[in-house]
Amino acid sequence: MQNNHAGWNFDNSYSRLPGIFYKNQLPTPVREPKLIIYNVSLAATLGLDANALKSKDGAAVMAGNQIPEGAEPLAQAYAGHQFGHFTMLGDGRAVLLGEQLTPQGERVDIQYKGSGRTPYSRGGDGRAGIGPMLREYIISEAMHGLGIPTTRSLAVVETGEEIIRETMLPGAVLTRVAASHLRVGTFQYAANWGKEEDLRALADYAVERHYPEVKASDNRYLSLLKELINRQAGLIAKWLHVGFIHGVMNTDNMTISGETIDYGPCAFIDTYDPATVFSSIDRDGRYAFGNQPYIGGWNLTRFAESILPLLHDDEDEAVKLAEGALSEYSDVFQAHWLAGMRAKLGMMNEEAEDKTLIADLLNMMQKHRADYTNTFRALTFDQLEEIDLFKTEEFTQWHEKWQARLGRQEGAKDAAHELMRKSNPAVIPRNHRVEEALEAAVEKGDYSVMEKLLKVLSDPYAHSEEQSEFCTPPAPSKLPYRTYCGT
Ligand code: AMP
Numbered sequence: 001m002q003n004n005h006a007g008w009n010f011d012n013s014y015s016r017l018p019g020i021f022y023k024n025q026l027p028t029p030v031r032e033p034k035l036i037i038y039n040v041s042l043a044a045t046l047g048l049d050a051n052a053l054k055s056k057d058g059a060a061v062m063a064g065n066q067i068p069e070g071a072e073p074l075a076q077a078y079a080g081h082q083f084g085h086f087t088m089l090g091d092g093r094a095v096l097l098g099e100q101l102t103p104q105g106e107r108v109d110i111q112y113k114g115s116g117r118t119p120y121s122r123g124g125d126g127r128a129g130i131g132p133m134l135r136e137y138i139i140s141e142a143m144h145g146l147g148i149p150t151t152r153s154l155a156v157v158e159t160g161e162e163i164i165r166e167t168m169l170p171g172a173v174l175t176r177v178a179a180s181h182l183r184v185g186t187f188q189y190a191a192n193w194g195k196e197e198d199l200r201a202l203a204d205y206a207v208e209r210h211y212p213e214v215k216a217s218d219n220r221y222l223s224l225l226k227e228l229i230n231r232q233a234g235l236i237a238k239w240l241h242v243g244f245i246h247g248v249m250n251t252d253n254m255t256i257s258g259e260t261i262d263y264g265p266c267a268f269i270d271t272y273d274p275a276t277v278f279s280s281i282d283r284d285g286r287y288a289f290g291n292q293p294y295i296g297g298w299n300l301t302r303f304a305e306s307i308l309p310l311l312h313d314d315e316d317e318a319v320k321l322a323e324g325a326l327s328e329y330s331d332v333f334q335a336h337w338l339a340g341m342r343a344k345l346g347m348m349n350e351e352a353e354d355k356t357l358i359a360d361l362l363n364m365m366q367k368h369r370a371d372y373t374n375t376f377r378a379l380t381f382d383q384l385e386e387i388d389l390f391k392t393e394e395f396t397q398w399h400e401k402w403q404a405r406l407g408r409q410e411g412a413k414d415a416a417h418e419l420m421r422k423s424n425p426a427v428i429p430r431n432h433r434v435e436e437a438l439e440a441a442v443e444k445g446d447y448s449v450m451e452k453l454l455k456v457l458s459d460p461y462a463h464s465e466e467q468s469e470f471c472t473p474p475a476p477s478k479l480p481y482r483t484y485c486g487t
């Protein structure tokens with residue numbers, strides 16, 4: 001253990017859970033750690049000293065070569081349904097350093113990704129490539145900028161070692177910050193391989209950490225289920241509002257905190273089409289853009305199954321309680337989704353016909369292959385010459401109805417415009433821009449492209465002049481954009 005006063009303030013509650021939930025595991029030191037990107041503002045929020053972390057010692061810590069005082073590194077156990085198939089998984093290339101208590105009194109996980117083999121590595125090398133780690137850094141920070149609950153990225157360190165994939169690639173370690181790394185898959189693991197007391201300890205831990213308000217309820221585990229349903233429904237609705245496709249919504253990649261996690265083949269849509277799939281391995285479109293709400297419900301059902309023994313002593317009663325809670329999911333999701341879509345269209349109150357009006361717009365966007373982000377941006381700024389769809393007769397009719405709808409609501413036109421401004425981003429991490437930034441960084445060691453992209457993505461609702469060049473959709477391409485699982 002190394003003493004390292006950079007503001008670390010650990011208290012590791014996860015390591016106080018029953019032993020089946022983890023294995024103590026040090027990261028495997030790397031040859032030549034080099035800090036290549038570092039999140040100064042996040043460090044400050046965490047109470048970390050930015051300068052200390054930028055030093056040589058800091059790079060050593062971010063690579064796992066030095067362990068700060070108070071950390072208790074471990075690999076977490078979990079299982080999961082991957083594309084519908086149940087498997088034992090666990091942190092195969094990640095190590096939880098510990099939980100940092102921030103100056104604001106929050107508790108967050110600090111985790112290395114790409115830090116070497118663990119008892120859960122199965123056949124893998126425990127390592128990560130620089131491209132996928134920088135990609136996670138960009139997209140997770142973009143999600144944060146968009147106001148979507150997400151794990152954050154503190155730093156990426158090059159390891160000075162090569163890893164073997166299709167070709168040799170530079171290795172990297174990402175330091176990730178999360179409300180916790182508890183997953184639906186952690187509960188599946190407990191239900192399958194633990195005793196009931198292990199499952200209960202995990203559920204109590206999740207309640208304490210993420211849903212303390214349910215402790216007062218008659219059946220705290222049923223309340224936990226209902227709260228998780230609400231949080232995940234809200235999260236997935238937010239994804240849809242900005243055009244985000246997670247790409248690999250396996251149950252091990254769904255958090256209990258309600259944060260987006262595990263950025264692998266994720267990407268944002270340009271043209272609007274609910275059937276859009278980017279991931280090369282998602283051949284059946286299980287995780288297609290428009291299928292995400294359904295999969296959210298599927299995953300939550302797996303969660304409910306896992307905690308059945310806690311819901312009621314009588315199994316039939318437990319099933320009834322779970323089904324009752326799960327039957328609300330669809331309506332809860334719809335309510336979140338509709339609220340966000342109304343905001344995107346400047347609707348400050350509710351009218352019965354809103355849903356139809358929104359659906360009509362989306363259908364037209366799909367038919368005319370309109371750019372999702374730019375359509376809403378153009379509507380926000382009343383730039384009716386911007387989009388081809390806007391030149392059609394059916395759009396003109398829709399626009400009249402929409403204007404009439406807005407005319408019926410109380411409140412100034414300015415307020416509706418303000419609402420639209422802050423609900424419709426100017427910029428999203430468009431695929432071609434992300435690729436361009438990664439190419440400059442990985443191929444040429446030029447991080448300026450990525451830094452500039454990160455800057456505009458940090459405040460996507462600014463609608464500033466410097467953002468305008470990032471609003472352009474990619475040039476039409478014959479080949480669809482493809483993403484790969486970032487291993
Ligand atoms: P992911 O696709 O990142 O959600 O990972 C799925 C599972 O594979 C998790 O248990 C990971 O820890 C594991 N995994 C992914 N890449 C590697 C690797 N290079 N070495 C060992 N395990 C890995």
Ligand code: MG
Nearest residue numbers: 252253261262
């Ligand atoms: Mg995962």
